[in-house]
Amino acid sequence: MIERRPLSRLAGDEARNEAPPLDVRFIRVPSIAERKLGSDYVAPMRLDPRVLEQMQTTIRELETKYADSLKSQIAMLQVLVEPACRGDKEARERFYMLAHDMRGLAGTFGYAIVGQFADSLCRYVEHSRDGDWRDGTVVNFHVDAIRDAFENPGTDPAITMETLNALDRLIGSDINGNGSQRKSG
Amino acid sequence: MSVALFKKLTILVVDDSAYMRHLLMTLLQALGVKEVLLAINGDEALSIVQTKEPDLIITDAAMMPMDGFSFASKLRSIRGHALGMVPIIMVSGHTDIASVERARDIGISEFLSKPISARGLYERLIQVLDRPRQFVETPTYRGPDRRRRERPFEGEDRRNSIALL
Numbered sequence: 539m540i541e542r543r544p545l546s547r548l549a550g551d552e553a554r555n556e557a558p559p560l561d562v563r564f565i566r567v568p569s570i571a572e573r574k575l576g577s578d579y580v581a582p583m584r585l586d587p588r589v590l591e592q593m594q595t596t597i598r599e600l601e602t603k604y605a606d607s608l609k610s611q612i613a614m615l616q617v618l619v620e621p622a623c624r625g626d627k628e629a630r631e632r633f634y635m636l637a638h639d640m641r642g643l644a645g646t647f648g649y650a651i652v653g654q655f656a657d658s659l660c661r662y663v664e665h666s667r668d669g670d671w672r673d674g675t676v677v678n679f680h681v682d683a684i685r686d687a688f689e690n691p692g693t694d695p696a697i698t699m700e701t702l703n704a705l706d707r708l709i710g711s712d713i714n715g716n717g718s719q720r721k722s723g
Numbered sequence: 724m725s726v727a728l729f730k731k732l733t734i735l736v737v738d739d740s741a742y743m744r745h746l747l748m749t750l751l752q753a754l755g756v757k758e759v760l761l762a763i764n765g766d767e768a769l770s771i772v773q774t775k776e777p778d779l780i781i782t783d784a785a786m787m788p789m790d791g792f793s794f795a796s797k798l799r800s801i802r803g804h805a806l807g808m809v810p811i812i813m814v815s816g817h818t819d820i821a822s823v824e825r826a827r828d829i830g831i832s833e834f835l836s837k838p839i840s841a842r843g844l845y846e847r848l849i850q851v852l853d854r855p856r857q858f859v860e861t862p863t864y865r866g867p868d869r870r871r872r873e874r875p876f877e878g879e880d881r882r883n884s885i886a887l888l
Contacts, residue, residue, distance in 0.1 A: 565808070597841055
């Protein structure tokens with residue numbers, strides 16, 4: 539359905555005779571709710587606390603499984619770091635994929651700090667050159683931080699923040715010279 | 724009401740991470756979604772939509788060989804068919820401003836940053852299902868209106884088109 543938008547209240551009479559430009563079209567998209575529910579549709583949809591609780595329960599149920607999976611992934615990171623730093627292309631790809639997975643999933647399942655270290659590692663790898671890999675310092679520092687965050691989830695947040703800031707400083711000078719600091723909270 | 728709606732939906736989830744696919748599928752099933760289709764990258768997703776048209780697509784950004792941006796761009800280039808206007812929620816760990824702007828300019832309906840939360844996903848689903856923004860077609864852009872709020876333009880009218888305000 540193609541719809542011409544009503545004239546703005548700011549538009550004067552001269553605008554009423556002027557058609558909208560041919561190269562811009564506004565199309566009203568019927569809501570899926572309206573389309574699917576037909577006469578049962580009652581707008582607007584609101585966030586249902588019971589449904590939300592059900593979704594959160596689903597995440598909690600997956601947490602235990604994820605903890606086992608994360609443990610294996612961290613072990614694999616430790617295995618891959620050496621060949622990756624040596625120049626093994628396949629090891630680097632697998633290493634990055636694992637870190638990328640952690641960045642996306644760890645926070646959802648209660649491992650927010652692991653997720654933040656993984657995010658930092660991903661950003662470093664995305665901008666790294668071969669020499670950065672071969673040096674290995676920053677990569678190894680990240681892997682140690684990820685393992686430590688997983689094994690010691692109760693670490694003082696101030697220490698975690700300081701570590702993240704140290705990593706930011708390490709990679710910031712390589713990536714964009716950004717010396718901005720993270721803030722807790 | 725929302726449960727009744729979810730029971731009528733077919734949603735395509737595109738993500739190269741098996742765990743993320745599993746997580747999203749489980750969350751959507753918890754909502755009562757009738758059918759969840761899964762694809763591991765943009766190429767596979769394009770094959771799927773040729774035979775089965777989803778009501779909504781949730782896609783990752785970084786995938787190989789075809790990433791979420793290219794996939795969304797290909798979908799938005801489909802003209803004369805509802806598939807070209809299907810709501811797309813992009814889920815990504817790349818939350819830098821450049822990635823978000825790129826997603827917006829390709830015609831993504833909603834952006835959800837990783838790690839995802841139940842509330843974040845639920846809110847975006849409601850947004851695209853019940854409050855879709857009007858679609859805009861210009862020579863350089865095709866997708867939901869990028870303006871989330873309608874505000875009168877107070878500057879000089881350089882487009883000579885007051886009706887667009």
